[in-house]
Amino acid sequence: EEQSMPESRMDKMIEMNIRNDLYGSMLTIRQREIINLYYEENFSLSEIAEEFSISRQAVHDTLKKAEKALAVYERKLGLVEKFKKSEKAVRSIDKIIEKLVKEHSEDKKLTSQLEKIKQEIYRIDKQ
Numbered sequence: 001e002e003q004s005m006p007e008s009r010m011d012k013m014i015e016m017n018i019r020n021d022l023y024g025s026m027l028t029i030r031q032r033e034i035i036n037l038y039y040e041e042n043f044s045l046s047e048i049a050e051e052f053s054i055s056r057q058a059v060h061d062t063l064k065k066a067e068k069a070l071a072v073y074e075r076k077l078g079l080v081e082k083f084k085k086s087e088k089a090v091r092s093i094d095k096i097i098e099k100l101v102k103e104h105s106e107d108k109k110l111t112s113q114l115e116k117i118k119q120e121i122y123r124i125d126k127q
Helices: 009-026 029-040 045-052 056-077 079-103 108-125
Strands: none
Touching: 009 029, 009 056, 009 079, 029 045, 029 056, 045 056, 056 079, 079 108
């Protein structure tokens, strides 16, 4: 059974792009290209079919097969879920640091160290 997908089209697009970033290298080249065109470039099935000179149904079938493969990889490896938890933790830590900086603004040594922590978190988050 496939892991439940987010409700809105935008949520699904984001989820599929994250899955593709993490697991796309395990798809076939054609699957990866079709996923990219559909979810990242917002091509329609007909536009993709025209691009590859294949039927719209072939695009649909390839897309569904790729989506299913990405869902299986996520179910087995859980990297998207770990990524989301890490992002949530980083946002939480950032808010705590902001609060501490405001509460202890007179302590320049402390606020300087807190800013260094924020910079490290930002650097890690952007890798």
